[in-house]
Amino acid sequence: MVGRIVVLIIVLAVQVPLYVLSVGPARRLRLAQQFFFCRQVLRLTGLSVRVLGQPSTEGPVLYASNHVSYLDIPVLNALLDASFISKAEVKGWPLIGFIGRLTGTVFIRRHAAGAKRQRDEIADRLAQGDSLILFPEGTSTNGAGVAPFRSSLFGVIDQAEASAHLLIQPVSITYTRCADGTPLEGPARALYAWFDDAVLLPHFKRVLGMRGAEVVVTFHEPLRAADHSDRKHVTQLVRNAVIAGVAAAQAEAGLRDGLAASAGLSAALPAASAAERR
Template identity: 45%
Template sequence: MSDRTVNAPPSGALGSPLLSLRRVLLFAIFTLALLPVQAVLVSLGSKKARDFPYWYHRQVCRLLGIEVRRRGQQSQEEPTLYVCNHVSYLDIPILGRCIRGSFIAKAEIAHWPFFSWLAKLQRSVFVERRSSRTADHRDQIIRRLEQDDNLILFPEGTSSDGNSVLPFKSALLSVAERRPHDRPLTVQPVSITYSHLDGLPLGRFLRPYFAWFGDMDMPDHAWRALGLGRLTVIVEFHEPVTLHEFGSRKALTRHCQAAVEAGLMRALSGREPEDEAGKQPDDGDDVTEEAAEEAAEDDGGVVAR
């Protein structure tokens, strides 16, 4: 039996059904109220269609009790291809509140009830895993990059148990061989770590309550996860790179995986990056970089994604 089965959360009761119900209702009401807004922005081709989801995901994280702590410096180049490990469906609002960009998603999601609407309104790029379609998808991704759209890629091809990183697949990273606007494409590895629940380390026993992998049923898993307390997730942005620095797509892929793995292991062990030593707690960047936006929201301002 694989670790992905052994580490699945037990079926015993954990968390509050009332909290699950409250969060599900708030998410549903908030999302349904805003779907028409984003639909209009997308249909009009408005630039705000790229910005609105950023604000939306920030509010979703608050509604669902998710605290995001950012580490490292995020790329300021547009476009940037963000290469991230994949742990859960919760990665979407978590990364969505940190990155103004669209996701590269597997084609099946385009047919999921409800979530397909969200993905399409986020202007996601849907790709099939068949190698025969890789060139078509690569061209579609290039067109988006030429429009200065940041894209978010999960190169593992599936979600993990959150305790390790699965092997990165290099096929979609072939997009890094292109040069949008005749410039090398910026690629930034990003580590996502589900680290604490109500301020206490998750550990291997509790992390599968949030990590969604294997043959777990999504509705049951989400109901259980949303009934728990306040989740802390560490998102670490690693040094941006380009393909030119490594000479080949496979070498770039290996570098990205190594950087993401190092960030995950560092966060799981409670260590901080060397350049974070002596600084404020991990969420200090959020406090300094995002507090102004949040204050503007509280004052009635609108923060665009």
Template identity: 40%
Template sequence: MSTWHGEAEPEEAPIKPMGWLRVGLRGGALGVVTYGGLMLLLLLRLIERPLFGLRRPWTPWITQTVCRLALAILGIGYRVRGRPMEHIGAVVANHGSWLDIFALNACQRVYFVAKDDVAGWAGIGWLARATGTMFIRRDPKEARAQQKMMEDRIRAGHHLLFFPEGTSTDARRVLPFKPTLFQAFFTHGLDKVMQIQPVTVIYHAPKGEDPRFYGWWGDMEFGPHLLKVLAAPRQGRVEIVFHEPLDVADFDGRKALAQRSEEMVRSALPHRD
């Protein structure tokens, strides 16, 4: 997956002693909540899987609770506008930061679609697998099997969440949506039964900080960016905007659906000078 390099990355000031104290307190609490929740989820999944198979009626509630607690531990303000859809379908959103995972999970029960190498990320890969993330490998030989898996999960009631930009940004813009992804919604009659819900993620930086404070792009490494957020003396806030779902059947093809979804996601983003 390509990485967006549209702007130079901001220079980061060294973390001060009080900042390291906040890193320890917030990081410790975040680790306990996140991996404690993971252990509980894995234990419950031992019962849930034999009873319900592909369906997951219980464990997504743990994921949602953990993500709400994570935002509270970080001190990031949180607001939701609109409502998650209940109809069979998928969700598409803009991608500005690793924090999107917490922000988008906190207000709905979704399953992310990610590139396959995320499964190998230390710590993160375990969490992604346990919470039902679907990993996609860009290999034509596996396209049919992956398509079948996606269809099965959508028909099972999973709301798969995609980032059609294909990369994260500085959290202040929406890149063109890649229409290739949307082709999956026009196969084997899915277009007759499913909806797509566009969602906008809006970050507001802490007062006095670079407006791109929460953005994660270019060659930024996860570790330093996480430390910066944990060390911040003041935090900003994030808004999630749920738009009206789109009936796939109302569109002639993937390009039209991708364009309309992109327009709706961009419409809620504040004008940036």
């Protein structure tokens, strides 16, 4: 574990300055820097990513995924040329907030007063051709199932200019087994899932001390936003696809405790109020 921490510090010391340059004079290197850094993080954490389906590159794309861990970020950013939509609190986090600002993260506040402004900011980014990654659950869960999606986060489809060529692609993330074959079910889910009152640094330190795990990322058939006018209906279509992907990956891995939740029983999830801080 100590060796991994040392290597991670070295990678950060080298990659962060390079990424700063890549959003300025060396912009053409930005995507290569992003992919390289995220894949180094995956290697240091021992995460093996298995991809099912194909990410859409027709663009702009709003990728909508379930959210299990902060590890979802390097998992997805190692695969996609896209920026994240994140809660505003993350902007002030040490290092993570700085990297988020560098990578063009859209920070949003969860209150009605700023909903229109935030929707407009997301719409502007999409209208400029940028692709974005959204976690519509609004918080991370234990991965057993998929929490209800917030339809307000899909309000961008109400913006005609932004939605004219927009694709919405559902994405399922499932942490299935540790490298030693241990199924990530029951209490073992907490080894990689980050939810409830888990503290970031101790959790990440434990992750670095383990051999790793398999993560299945499923890209589903994208929806064309212009074909849909009801954002609540779109929200349910996207969530249904994500649920199906999680359930399929769990069934393939022989996980038993998550199948009922993934079939749509939201009550099986941990209390959202405790995790809402994230």
